[in-house]
Amino acid sequence: MKFSSLKGYAFLYLVFLYAPIVLLPVFAFNSGTIIAFPLKGFTLDWFRDLFANQTLGLALKNSLIIAVSTSILSTTLGVFAARASTRFKFPGKTGVMGLIMLPLVLPEIIIASSLLVVLLAVGMPLSLFTVILGHTLMATPYAIAVLNAAFSSLDRSLEEAAYDLGETKWSTFRLIILPLVTPGIISSALMSFTISLDEFIVAFSLAGKETTLPIYIFSQLRFPKQIPMIMALGTCLVVASIVLLATAEYFRRRGLAKTGAKDTGGFL
Amino acid sequence: MSQLNAAARAPLDSRAKMIEFHEVHKYYGDYHALRGISATIREGEFFSLLGPSGCGKTTLLRTIAGFEDISSGAVLIDGKDMSDVAPNKRPTNMVFQSYAIFPHLTVGENVGFGLRRDPRSKAEKAKAVEEALEMVGLKGYGARAAHALSGGQRQRVALARALILKPKVLLLDEPLSALDKKIREQMQVELIKLQREVGITFVLVTHDQEEALVMSDRIAVMFEGEIAQLADPETLYRRPNSRRVADFIGVMNFLPAQILGEAAGHVQLEVGGLGRFEVTEEQASARASGAEPVVGFRPETLTILYEGQQAHDREAPATIDEVVYYGDMTYYDVKLDGVDAPVRISMRNVFGRPVLDVGTRTRVAWSAGALVLFR
Amino acid sequence: MAASPLKRWARSEAVNGYMMISPTLIYAILLLAAPLVTLVAYSFFTDGYLVVIPDLTTANYAEAWSDPIFRSILLRSVIVSGLVTLVTVVLAFPIAYFISFHVPAAKKSRWLFLITIPFWTSYLIRVFQWKVILNYNGVINSILTGLGLTDHPLxxxxxxxxxxxxxxxxxxxxxxxxxxxxxxxxxxxLLEAGLDLGENRLLTFWRVTLPLAMPGVIGAVMIVFIPTIGDYVTPELIGGGKLPMVANVIYQQLLKIDNKPLGSAMAISAMLVVAAVALVFLFLNRRFLRGSK
Structure with a gap:
């Protein structure tokens, strides 16, 4: 009987997890201006407001610029670090990796405030660029965690074999290592992208006069009039993330099929 | 001990030197992995590095490939010092223990991998790949996905991939250890044939003494970073130069011996259970591990005598202590009269000859010429 | 002859390792180590309204720690994130157990996927949704009043x-x-061995499963505790700004009031508290790992 009660609990837990998400479209299509039951009627007005909102468009564009840059930078830095930590032994490795992975266990407010203090001290103006610097710092440890798994599953004799067959170190990296860790690189890029796109407090501290999507959302949540539109925005974000995840999963499976590796589970 | 390989070729000594080790030392920090290795491997030779894990045999192989830098000494290939030659520039290719088949490429792409910088035309390269596959018995497998192959097939792809480049030396790092017994034995024979066909120098690393005996022209037995004995399989088996080598290769019985005297190239001995006899100086050159001299003999050099059989040379009375039946063979543990520790005797089972019971009184035939004295 | 010392040095693993790690390491030194050191330095400097005066002082810490409001905020942060950690881990354990032990192997990744999907949407909106759910005229109150269970919304x-x-x-x-x-x-x-030795399921769970799962539980505690104590958004949106936590006051001091030394001292204090809690759990984890061997 233990099995069925556990299953029941699992079901309730899923309800708890999904309740906030499921409520998004409910209110996004509700014509009432107040977010409350009972529902009034069906409307697409909030989506119309959403797509007509230029400030939001700008914030989204900024966020995408930041997220794409962060994704590229942190995955690149992650590839270096993951390669170094899985392939080479060197004195002080634990300490070096500890420093690089530190943002993982540092409250975001500490990262935000320390970066802010230093950027102001060196006189660097706050802009999208400074947000990219901060987000890259935060996303790199996650990228490394994902890439470490990809790199450590590489058989070292594969690269030795390529080297032995006449390739240089660089062409070995290009022809053998890179294709084999590509699924890891894609996951790492996606993860960094998502972390950056969703990050609020560091962006809030370092963006200066610029606006990102989370900063815009945070600013609008104070105005009850804007909430239905935010519900529509949330609905779009949920749909977008599901599409993104499904695509990622598709590529991961294809990568597995190509190399015949065993399926060891999802992205996290 | 089949000797498929040694037949019908120029004697080793007259062939050119292919690989030379001169006082090779290798340290990993404080750990002394190779302790002054000096040896020569000849052109076209099937050479094995044999030893327990951690003896430095793989390290030594990797110094030939260039994957390990040596701390001092020199490695020469075909007369050239290799110290500043990177692995991708050496005239060697390697078959890895894990085969290292590139999982994202097809079989054909794997085999043709080393031809990327080859100036030949695409068609010529494709032909070379097809020939290499045919040579290892995988004709028509070119378009298959590499990750779908069985262990034995991967092994063949790895061989084809290395041999297509026509290296001067092929290095094999425990290439058969991951295969089942049946396929392993089949691959041993195929490797010997292949080596004779291509005439390339093969250097094989293995911890399996049987494999080394079957396949090699010569074997270097290694312990703790040193070559303990370098000899052809038969010498190694019949005349191990130390008790450690004797223990590592096959089974050997040991009995304590007392040296009575030496004269005219012979050593006089007294051995409990066998009595007084003498051996030649040649038989007496092996090192014992302790201070006490011992004589050693292989299980098949003794014979249990049945009713009415006569010993050709000498015989000793004994009692059967344990019987292990193997189908084609029976192993008897036998106590020679006056000796507590049993000695092992292997007997081929012959139709009509019964397997003896434990406790049976019997006589054992032996010959002083088959003994080795460790002192 | 072995390779020349210079070549060997260039080929050595350590040098290759440092070369490979250097871009990431330099980035971390410039944007993490240096800022943290600056933050520590500022916390010992003196505030000169618009500038920071590099006079060493412990006054900022004295001010922060003697301020009853800061102390109560810090205490509240620890209590809230402790509570959150407890609730999260206790609720999560049966789910992890269910997926690991009762879901067929082929379906496990599907379940994990199902659990992670909601967390790929905006954090801010997810937090805000709880306001929608818990509001005076929100979802729960609507249901309660609709069912006639209560006249006055909670x-x-x-x-x-x-x-x-x-x-x-x-x-x-x-x-x-x-x-x-x-x-x-x-x-x-191991579990079968436990059952085989005559222990019942509950006892096996208690004596085998739970101790072996402890490293994961302690990992979960750390992963939840550290970010929640520094959360800025939830106290603002759900606490209505009336129940600030450390992140909110640090932000106030550093950006709004612009007292960088005091803000830095508060940030460093919060970090020390987090580090102390983390060390306790790391120590516990080590004890568990040793105990299980």
């Missing part, structure tokens, strides 16, 4: 409980995943 927002539920929801997968991983590592034959 006041649930602006409370520590509301903050805790919101954060427990936000960090759920971070707790499930490490526990799941450690449960997956348990050799199933």
């Amino acid at each position: 006041q649930m927002l602006n409370s520590i409980g509301a903050i805790s539920i919101t954060l427990a929801h936000a960090y759920a997968p971070f707790a499930i995943l490490p526990i799941f991983v450690s449960l997956e590592k348990i050799d199933r034959s």
Whole structure:
């Protein structure tokens, strides 16, 4: 009987997890201006407001610029670090990796405030660029965690074999290592992208006069009039993330099929 | 001990030197992995590095490939010092223990991998790949996905991939250890044939003494970073130069011996259970591990005598202590009269000859010429 | 002759390793180590209104720690994130256990996927949704009044409980995943051995499963505790700004009031508290790892 009660609990837990998400479209299509039951009627007005909102468009564009840059930078830095930590032994490795992975266990407010203090001290103006610097710092440890798994599953004799067959170190990296860790690189890029796109407090501290999507959302949540539109925005974000995840999963499976590796589970 | 390989070729000594080790030392920090290795491997030779894990045999192989830098000494290939030659520039290719088949490429792409910088035309390269596959018995497998192959097939792809480049030396790092017994034995024979066909120098690393005996022209037995004995399989088996080598290769019985005297190239001995006899100086050159001299003999050099059989040379009375039946063979543990520790005797089972019971009184035939004295 | 010393040095593993790690390491030194050192330095400097005067002083710490408001905020932060951690981990354990032990192997990744999907949407909106759910005229109150269970809608927002539920929801997968991983590592034959030796299921769970899952549980505790104590958004949105936590006051001091030394001292203080808690759990984890061997 233990099995069925556990299953029941699992079901309730899923309800708890999904309740906030499921409520998004409910209110996004509700014509009432107040977010409350009972529902009034069906409307697409909030989506119309959403797509007509230029400030939001700008914030989204900024966020995408930041997220794409962060994704590229942190995955690149992650590839270096993951390669170094899985392939080479060197004195002080634990300490070096500890420093690089530190943002993982540092409250975001500490990262935000320390970066802010230093950027102001060196006189660097706050802009999208400074947000990219901060987000890259935060996303790199996650990228490394994902890439470490990809790199450590590489058989070292594969690269030795390529080297032995006449390739240089660089062409070995290009022809053998890179294709084999590509699924890891894609996951790492996606993860960094998502972390950056969703990050609020560091962006809030370092963006200066610029606006990102989370900063815009945070600013609008104070105005009850804007909430239905935010519900529509949330609905779009949920749909977008599901599409993104499904695509990622598709590529991961294809990568597995190509190399015949065993399926060891999802992205996290 | 089949000797498929040694037949019908120029004697080793007259062939050119292919690989030379001169006082090779290798340290990993404080750990002394190779302790002054000096040896020569000849052109076209099937050479094995044999030893327990951690003896430095793989390290030594990797110094030939260039994957390990040596701390001092020199490695020469075909007369050239290799110290500043990177692995991708050496005239060697390697078959890895894990085969290292590139999982994202097809079989054909794997085999043709080393031809990327080859100036030949695409068609010529494709032909070379097809020939290499045919040579290892995988004709028509070119378009298959590499990750779908069985262990034995991967092994063949790895061989084809290395041999297509026509290296001067092929290095094999425990290439058969991951295969089942049946396929392993089949691959041993195929490797010997292949080596004779291509005439390339093969250097094989293995911890399996049987494999080394079957396949090699010569074997270097290694312990703790040193070559303990370098000899052809038969010498190694019949005349191990130390008790450690004797223990590592096959089974050997040991009995304590007392040296009575030496004269005219012979050593006089007294051995409990066998009595007084003498051996030649040649038989007496092996090192014992302790201070006490011992004589050693292989299980098949003794014979249990049945009713009415006569010993050709000498015989000793004994009692059967344990019987292990193997189908084609029976192993008897036998106590020679006056000796507590049993000695092992292997007997081929012959139709009509019964397997003896434990406790049976019997006589054992032996010959002083088959003994080795460790002192 | 062995290779020349210079060549050997260039080929050595250590040098290759340092070369490879250097871009990432330099980035971390410039944007993490240097800022943290600056933050520490500032916390010992003196505030000169618009400038920071490099006169060494411990006055900032004295001010921060003697301020009853800061102390109560710090205490509240520890209590809230402690509560959140407890709730999250206790709720997450049965789910991790269910997926690891009762879901067929082929469906496990599907379940993990199902659990992580909600967390790929905006954190801010997810937090805000709890305001929608817990509001005076929100979802729960609508249901309660609709069913006639109560005439007066319940006041649930602006409370520590509301903050805790919101954060427990936000960090759920971070707790499930490490526990799941450690449960997956348990050799199933150990459990059979436990049952075989005549122990019942509950006892086997208590004496075998739970101790072996402890590293994952402690990992989950760390992963939930550290970010929640520094959360800025939830106290603002769900606490209505009336129940600030450390992140909110640090932000106030550094950006709004612009007292950088005091803000730095508060940030460093908060970090020390987090580090102290983390060290306690790391120590516990080490004890467990040693005990299980």
